[in-house]
Amino acid sequence: MATLTSSVGTSFDVEKIRQDFPVLHQEVNGKPLAYFDNAATTQKPQAVLDALTHYYTQDNANIHRGIHTLAERATAAFEHTRETVRTFLNAPSAEEIIFTRGTTEGINLVASSWGHTHLQAGDEVIISGMEHHSNIVPWQMVCEARGATLKVIPVRADGSLDLEAFEALVSSRTKMVAVVYVSNSLGTINPVKTIIDKAHAVGARVLIDGAQASSHLNIDVQALDCDFYVFSGHKIYGPTGVGALFGKREVLEAMPPYQGGGEMIKEVTFEKTTYNDIPYKFEAGTPNIADVVAMKAAIDYLQALGKDNLAAYEHELLTYATQAVQDIPGLKLVGTASEKISILSFVLEGIHHFDIGMMLDARGVAIRTGHHCTQPLMHHFGLEGTARASFAFYNTTEEVDRMVEGLHRIAKLKG
Structure with missing residues (x-):
């Protein structure tokens, strides 16, 4: 697992934290689970x-x-x-x-x-x-x-x-x-x-x-x-x-x-x-x-973990993911305000958001697709829905890389 150095100057040991979350240690469709649906619901530490x-x-x-x-x-x-x-x-x-x-x-x-x-x-x-x-x-x-x-x-x-x-x-x-x-x-x-x-x-x-x-x-x-x-x-x-x-x-x-x-x-x-x-x-x-x-x-x-530490790490993860998707052909981010938490909402030209979700799931990557219970907002942007990856402090850059690799493969299908 990667260790990012947060903007508050602390080393964030993701591998150690991940040991607290039993659900993360499984395979989905033969691939290690990368859970990026945290805005819908977060996973539970063993203490809970x-x-x-x-x-x-x-x-x-x-x-x-x-x-x-x-x-x-x-x-x-x-x-x-x-x-x-x-x-x-x-x-x-x-x-x-x-x-x-x-x-x-x-x-x-x-x-x-x-x-x-x-x-x-x-x-x-x-x-x-x-x-x-x-x-x-x-x-x-x-x-x-x-x-x-x-x-x-x-x-x-x-x-x-x-x-x-x-x-x-x-x-x-x-x-x-x-x-x-x-x-x-x-x-x-x-x-x-x-x-x-x-x-x-x-x-x-x-x-x-x-x-x-x-x-x-x-x-x-x-x-x-x-x-x-x-x-x-x-x-x-x-x-x-x-x-x-x-x-x-x-x-x-x-x-x-x-x-x-x-x-x-x-x-x-x-x-x-x-x-x-x-x-x-x-x-x-x-x-x-x-x-x-x-x-x-x-x-x-x-x-106990410290919210400032968590927020700093999640911000670094969002920045990493935002940069990583920039060169995916046809990908457009939806929601680029300067003040954000760790949510990446996007569309891929020529590919339905449901299909994006299903194809990523086949690779063990869990994201959310649809209108996210915000239909008026989707209509405002002229969309039926988006694909949404939402990150938590137990996510890693390696997991982001797997998602980005999958999105590159999906983007090629429209051709």
């Missing part, structure tokens, strides 16, 4: 797998309502994760961290609870042209129900947001701005702090979709001053089906519950129910306890 096994073999019990030893251990592990997420995001308090099934549920929670109580006819919600469907459809639904209008920040040719157009969109009618921190299709890092400040200047709330950002960037919700921040566990090397929503205390306390059931109540009678305090007001029913517990192991793993 061990945390899952330990919970189910040692601590499995329902939480918060039991007084026996297993219930107390499970509750403690569950709440330790809440504190870990608080630290991970630099949130002011653990009570402002709500566990969800992932980014999608976090956005739906805010759109349904905050949106249905705060939006009125004539109000406006602003999103961007590069949003994932999960940050488009919930706002469409609530805007239609409440008579509000959805407006869209345009995307420039290089895959960056048109901030001048955003400034023109913001007005006293703007009540919510919901934008992605990092584009899952292009890798563009958006200037969310600037967007947040401009939205707050007119009294609007801001939700940041941090699904792609959270594994690559240091997140500080207090410095950003966002009202809501959402992310998914499976994008930060943790389990699927779990994530978290940060919301400012005063905003969450003013919002009605998203779902009804156990845990989110203080007292229930047939005449009236009183609701629990945050965060439990928004956590109805038995949660996904094991995966919440294991998400702590994923965050601990990332923090």
Whole structure:
């Protein structure tokens, strides 16, 4: 395995790190696996797998309502994760961290609870042209129900947001701005702090979709001053089906519950129910306890490696890959903004992106093809979809070389 020297001056031992990820050590179609689909889901280190096994073999019990030893251990592990997420995001308090099934549920929670109580006819919600469907459809639904209008920040040719157009969109009618921190299709890092400040200047709330950002960037919700921040566990090397929503205390306390059931109540009678305090007001029913517990192991793993080191290595890998594909005939990169994380989205002239994915898979190289749940963005570029290689800190230059060699072979087929 290659060892790149990162821009922060540390030697990054990829071979050692790869030993922590069992799934990477296999062959696919008779070739060593090169996994470049990290923007869709990341692989899990042994520490996360061990945390899952330990919970189910040692601590499995329902939480918060039991007084026996297993219930107390499970509750403690569950709440330790809440504190870990608080630290991970630099949130002011653990009570402002709500566990969800992932980014999608976090956005739906805010759109349904905050949106249905705060939006009125004539109000406006602003999103961007590069949003994932999960940050488009919930706002469409609530805007239609409440008579509000959805407006869209345009995307420039290089895959960056048109901030001048955003400034023109913001007005006293703007009540919510919901934008992605990092584009899952292009890798563009958006200037969310600037967007947040401009939205707050007119009294609007801001939700940041941090699904792609959270594994690559240091997140500080207090410095950003966002009202809501959402992310998914499976994008930060943790389990699927779990994530978290940060919301400012005063905003969450003013919002009605998203779902009804156990845990989110203080007292229930047939005449009236009183609701629990945050965060439990928004956590109805038995949660996904094991995966919440294991998400702590994923965050601990990332923090131990050092996000700055990981980001520097991934940037070097993206630079290497970007340069390596330049001489592939007919290849065009989609998304060339100056500020990017490790995503390489591209098309090959005369070759369908599905065919690219299938032919690379035959060589053991896993990439993602399609519209990446960003159909409006693809339409903006006049495309049905792209081929997308997304890199993680366990990927290597040798794996990139294998992908590039495969793309050269595929490019020759069009002739």
